[in-house]
Amino acid sequence: MSEWNGTEERVEINGVKVPSELERAAGNGNEQLGRFNRRAVKVEEAQQRVLAAAEGLRCGSELVPLHLSGGRRLAQTMYASSDWPPFARSGLDGYAVRAADVAQASPEQPVTLRVVDSVAAGGLALAAVETGTAVRIMTGAAVPEGADAVVMLEQTAEAILADGSAAVLIKRAGLPGQNIAPQGEEFRLGGALAQPGTLVRPGHIALLGTFGYAVVPVHKRLRVAVFATGSELLPVEASLAPGQIRDSNSCMVAAMVEQSGAVPLICGTLPDEAGAVAAALARVWDEADLIVTTGGVSVGDFDVMSEIFRSIKKGSWTSDQHDLSKVLFDRVAMRPGSPTSAAVINGKLLFALSGNPGACFVGFELFVRPALLRLQGVEEALPRTVTAQLHTSIDKSSPHDRFVRTRLLHQPDGRLLADPLAFSKSSMMASIADADGLAVIPSGSKGAEAGEMIQVILLP
Numbered sequence: 035m036s037e038w039n040g041t042e043e044r045v046e047i048n049g050v051k052v053p054s055e056l057e058r059a060a061g062n063g064n065e066q067l068g069r070f071n072r073r074a075v076k077v078e079e080a081q082q083r084v085l086a087a088a089e090g091l092r093c094g095s096e097l098v099p100l101h102l103s104g105g106r107r108l109a110q111t112m113y114a115s116s117d118w119p120p121f122a123r124s125g126l127d128g129y130a131v132r133a134a135d136v137a138q139a140s141p142e143q144p145v146t147l148r149v150v151d152s153v154a155a156g157g158l159a160l161a162a163v164e165t166g167t168a169v170r171i172m173t174g175a176a177v178p179e180g181a182d183a184v185v186m187l188e189q190t191a192e193a194i195l196a197d198g199s200a201a202v203l204i205k206r207a208g209l210p211g212q213n214i215a216p217q218g219e220e221f222r223l224g225g226a227l228a229q230p231g232t233l234v235r236p237g238h239i240a241l242l243g244t245f246g247y248a249v250v251p252v253h254k255r256l257r258v259a260v261f262a263t264g265s266e267l268l269p270v271e272a273s274l275a276p277g278q279i280r281d282s283n284s285c286m287v288a289a290m291v292e293q294s295g296a297v298p299l300i301c302g303t304l305p306d307e308a309g310a311v312a313a314a315l316a317r318v319w320d321e322a323d324l325i326v327t328t329g330g331v332s333v334g335d336f337d338v339m340s341e342i343f344r345s346i347k348k349g350s351w352t353s354d355q356h357d358l359s360k361v362l363f364d365r366v367a368m369r370p371g372s373p374t375s376a377a378v379i380n381g382k383l384l385f386a387l388s389g390n391p392g393a394c395f396v397g398f399e400l401f402v403r404p405a406l407l408r409l410q411g412v413e414e415a416l417p418r419t420v421t422a423q424l425h426t427s428i429d430k431s432s433p434h435d436r437f438v439r440t441r442l443l444h445q446p447d448g449r450l451l452a453d454p455l456a457f458s459k460s461s462m463m464a465s466i467a468d469a470d471g472l473a474v475i476p477s478g479s480k481g482a483e484a485g486e487m488i489q490v491i492l493l494p
């Protein structure tokens with residue numbers, strides 16, 4: 035792969051020629067045409083295109099030690115390797131008896147049983163329980179042969195028989211099966227414990243440990259390269275300079291990548307030059323499974339990702355070996371984030387999110403997170419929604435579906451209120467931090483009235 039040296043006509047990514055001189059520089063009328071020739075697709079359609087593309091690109095799996103498997107996604111269905119419990123076991127400390135022996139027991143007329151053995155958890159009784167006998171038993175111990183009930187210690191009293199042997203007085207009537215967890219009560223050998231794509235949580239770890247899985251097959255952590263395009267961008271640690279701002283998108287996106295179970299590779303900021311962007315993508319190509327850029331997707335003279343996408347559309351990124359490069363969409367009927375774009379380039383997904391932080395955030399939630407989840411085998415990869423009552427009207431009509439950053443408030447009467455936040459323009463950030471969800475306001479001639487029931491996408 036050659037690197038962009040700033041003078042060459044083209045750079046290569048995995049043998050793919052990438053034009054560096056773009057239509058703008060050529061200054062011809064076709065460029066203007068290309069710039070505006072972007073058909074908006076509906077959000078649902080754009081999501082389906084992303085999921086379908088991700089389906090074909092599933093990431094590989096690896097084995098990790100059980101104690102490190104939390105937060106990862108299972109790569110296989112996991113099965114019970116035995117019945118659970120593996121033997122009938124006592125649920126409490128007491129005496130294992132035959133229920134028929136103690137059916138009539140009461141405090142006034144306790145039943146006396148000879149104690150023939152005592153069994154602790156982990157041990158096995160040497161003597162079976164026969165009519166007229168009992169075995170002292172501890173919580174978790176295997177129920178001895180012959181016993182079909184356990185009487186709790188508090189309902190008994192110790193006694194000595196005439197011949198000096200140990201006995202127990204049972205003071206409460208018992209029923210067959212009481213205080214015993216039968217073998218296989220919870221799981222049968224071969225039963226499914228969890229499906230591929232399941233997020234491993236502490237409860238799954240307990241199950242997997244129970245069934246002897248010292249190592250767990252999980253999806254590999256996807257590596258996601260994050261680039262911020264924009265010549266106005268300064269690193270976070272820099273002092274502000276006139277006309278410039280700090281790059282807040284890179285770290286926000288990196289945090290969202292981590293939230294999605296992947297590893298962000300923060301690749302820094304790129305100037306608004308197609309050659310530099312293409313060269314940067316080429317440099318990170320082998321290291322990254324998926325690429326996210328922010329900025330430069332609109333129709334401005336320096337919107338470099340739009341140029342890159344135009345060149346992908348023209349087929350300039352498809353090589354002889356790979357016929358896989360295609361634009362999934364370069365405009366979505368939504369606000370914020372209408373210029374959000376996505377492509378598959380030689381088998382890898384590239385998302386070009388808007389530079390406006392609010393639009394960048396929404397674009398990630400709607401498209402990048404679902405892609406990362408689907409790549410990790412998650413069936414239900416699209417954002418989860420809840421129904422809530424809109425607290426204040428959102429009145430403007432819009433040809434686009436809107437995703438309004440919203441607080442979610444649980445009312446004492448059980449209602450869930452969606453309270454749209456102020457400062458929620460695409461360019462604004464305060465409402466990203468405060469949002470619990472994104473209120474979905476469908477396109478149409480009117481917005482949504484206070485009191486209406488709406489869908490709200492839950493933010494992680």
Ligand SMILES: Nc1nc2c(c(=O)[nH]1)N[C@H]1C(S)=C(S)[C@@H](COP(=O)(O)OP(=O)(O)OC[C@H]3O[C@@H](n4cnc5c(N)ncnc54)[C@H](O)[C@@H]3O)O[C@H]1N2
Binds near residue numbers: 263281328333337388
């Ligand atoms: N004539 C038109 N202009 C615009 C349109 C349009 O349809 N016609 N669309 C608007 C919409 S909607 C959006 S959204 C933005 C999209 O802008 P870009 O994705 O091209 O982003 P930039 O132009 O690079 O930046 C926009 C804005 O965000 C700031 N920014 C960029 N990167 C970062 C970063 N890493 N951290 C923080 N802030 C960042 C940048 O300085 C700009 O202020 O276009 C509209 N224009």
Ligand code: MOO
Binds near residue numbers: 368
């Ligand atoms: O599509 Mo943009 O995010 O509204 O400003």
Ligand SMILES: [Mg+2]
Binds near residue numbers: 329332333334
């Ligand atoms: Mg722009």
